[in-house]
Amino acid sequence: MKAVILTIGDELLIGQVVNTNATWLGEQLCAAGVDLVRSTALGDDDAAIKDELGRAWSTAELVIVTGGLGPTHDDITRQSVAEYVGVPLDFDEAVFEQVKTRFARRGRSLPESNRTQAMVPRGFEVLANPVGTAPGLWYVTRNGNRTVRLAVLPGVPYEMKYLFEHEVLPRLRGLDGLQVIAHRTLLTVGIGESHLQERIGDLSGILSRELKLAYLPGTSGVRLRMSAYGSIWEDVQKKLDDFETYLRERISRYIFGVNEDTLEGAVGQLLQERGLTIALAESCTGGYVLNRLTNAAGSSAYVLGGVVAYSNDVKINQLGVNPAVLETEGAVSEAVARQMAAGARERMKADIGVSTTGIAGPSGGTPDKPVGLVWVGYADATGDAAFRLQLAEERLLNKELSSTALLNIIRRRLLGLDRET
């Protein structure tokens, strides 16, 4: 079953509101095995709404329209839909009573403008909305030899969600021809999109119309989204399982999690499982690694604390960095990164100490030490080491990339993996 979503409202086009309704509906349709082919945001514009309804009618078996059902002058969806289908709007006494009751329950009188919310296109089914005033609408018709189903839902997210879950989804269940689609995302770090593709190798014998792979690069690594299609849930899951095994055999060292996992969560879990504690010494990342690690609930079990050492004095006094080394090597150096990591570990009595020191930018670079040069340090009972990174030119991006690189080094050390090649 193919679907099209139309989200209606000027606020969506002028960037005032992020279109989370479209995202949420997309996720729900996907989970239900409906194939969403297009999601379009439109203004409160009669001609544009009718034009898109026409296109949807010729593309999809399910059309979901949200927004523009309120009582004010710019809410025109009800009228536009009725005119497109070619039916008049009838005043519905029962709906009006519900709206009145809802207002009365809150001790408020009903404004005259709310009468429009009780107008129903003839032949449409009313979807009762117990969480708001605008009811939804449902309409089933034929276009040639295809059945077209139309759901018209309010734009307020919790009202839309309620009606979709309680009224629309139940009407879809049990329909023939609903394909099962399932997704699973493997999260990688420490390797770029193209190198990942090289290591995975040729997939032309594996990928098909029923098994797809997408590379989704981001600043925390490349996500690999596997999608499987079929008619039976168990078969589709089996395809994903097999494909995941295949991929893990080739790139397991780069995979830190699945779906909604985070790298900081994965590192935290490794620390917790091994009963190890960590202390941090951050310079160029300015507290960002600490912030990421402490986002996980329960992180106080393994994060003892950290020092953000922007000034040299703080590096010396709070971390025990040698002033002579700071003088000769500079703050952004292998030696200082190692001393910071070792100092954090010793002073905070942690099993592991880690550090960052670099030039985040946008200024502060020299020919020898350009913006984006970062040293990250790692210290444990066996000794200390530091790794050189050359990152980007943008400050926030450098904080993001440095923190990800450091978290990945911790992960790899805890797992006993070599440094990535």
Next chain:
Amino acid sequence: MKAVILTIGDELLIGQVVNTNATWLGEQLCAAGVDLVRSTALGDDDAAIKDELGRAWSTAELVIVTGGLGPTHDDITRQSVAEYVGVPLDFDEAVFEQVKTRFARRGRSLPESNRTQAMVPRGFEVLANPVGTAPGLWYVTRNGNRTVRLAVLPGVPYEMKYLFEHEVLPRLRGLDGLQVIAHRTLLTVGIGESHLQERIGDLSGILSRELKLAYLPGTSGVRLRMSAYGSIWEDVQKKLDDFETYLRERISRYIFGVNEDTLEGAVGQLLQERGLTIALAESCTGGYVLNRLTNAAGSSAYVLGGVVAYSNDVKINQLGVNPAVLETEGAVSEAVARQMAAGARERMKADIGVSTTGIAGPSGGTPDKPVGLVWVGYADATGDAAFRLQLAEERLLNKELSSTALLNIIRRRLLGLDRET
């Protein structure tokens, strides 16, 4: 000028990624006076892309396409656009050199698959992308008696934004027929939406079809977006200036900035102007306040550093908190917040020391000290104080709200404002 946006990527349809690119572009186009009539998300599907390009061609004078320019097999936008326009893809040596240089600068070799990123549809202008590997594309053509402009941009948000601001917008400026719409947003903190509205008072004599005000509440405060419409840039700016003056007369103490300003940036600027340095002691915020303050370029001039003290040992050893007070009052207490702030100030030799200690959640609360209880401390040469907050039940929200409250306390102290009522 009418515009259409096409955002391309399966991940947008299946609800895996919120389409923030569409929102951001909508806002930018609106600010530039371009009339966005439709924003459509599509999968990585050749036929669908060409179909939508055809519609866009017949609707709009500006077509913006984002996503699907990467090096992997599912990135088909470049190819689909070239085929739609009816031109071949040529290998562009100069673009390839830029991609190679970018890889080389990071000490990485260039995978073969990246060659596709140097393929350029014949007759298209290349928009150099210094912040990523995929360049953008620009093409101007005629459709009947209309000019159609096409921008093809990467889907990675910061790359897309960079190219839109630096390459697309400059090509639009000065074109005829652009209506003037201007927005300005006043950023407030420390006061809720309805109290703000009460203080501003009745605006019915001021607001009109040509002057609007929107309240946009968020976790860092309420943003007030003023919008003015007209035909002449100077007139529209004058309307905004006058309205801003009117609002500032009523709520100036809550306003910390305008448009893209940040609270951490405003605090940083105050510190810099006054030649003051700051040191932080964070417990429940776990480095988040340090991270926010150090996001500002040049923050090393006033942030000396900080200690993230999750464990009591770190509070005692790195900040000089009295173990007996920790024992009797508990870590989440007025006394400990004050000692942490004073300790950070003294140990790091800063003018100002601040602190947070609280129960971020989701667990760890007691009847006396529930989740969401946070003490924030402030110390300077005149002494120290602490303030009690009762925040939410959600961990990340508590980190956000605590850090905002602390930054606002610093701001108000530096400005000599009373504590908010």
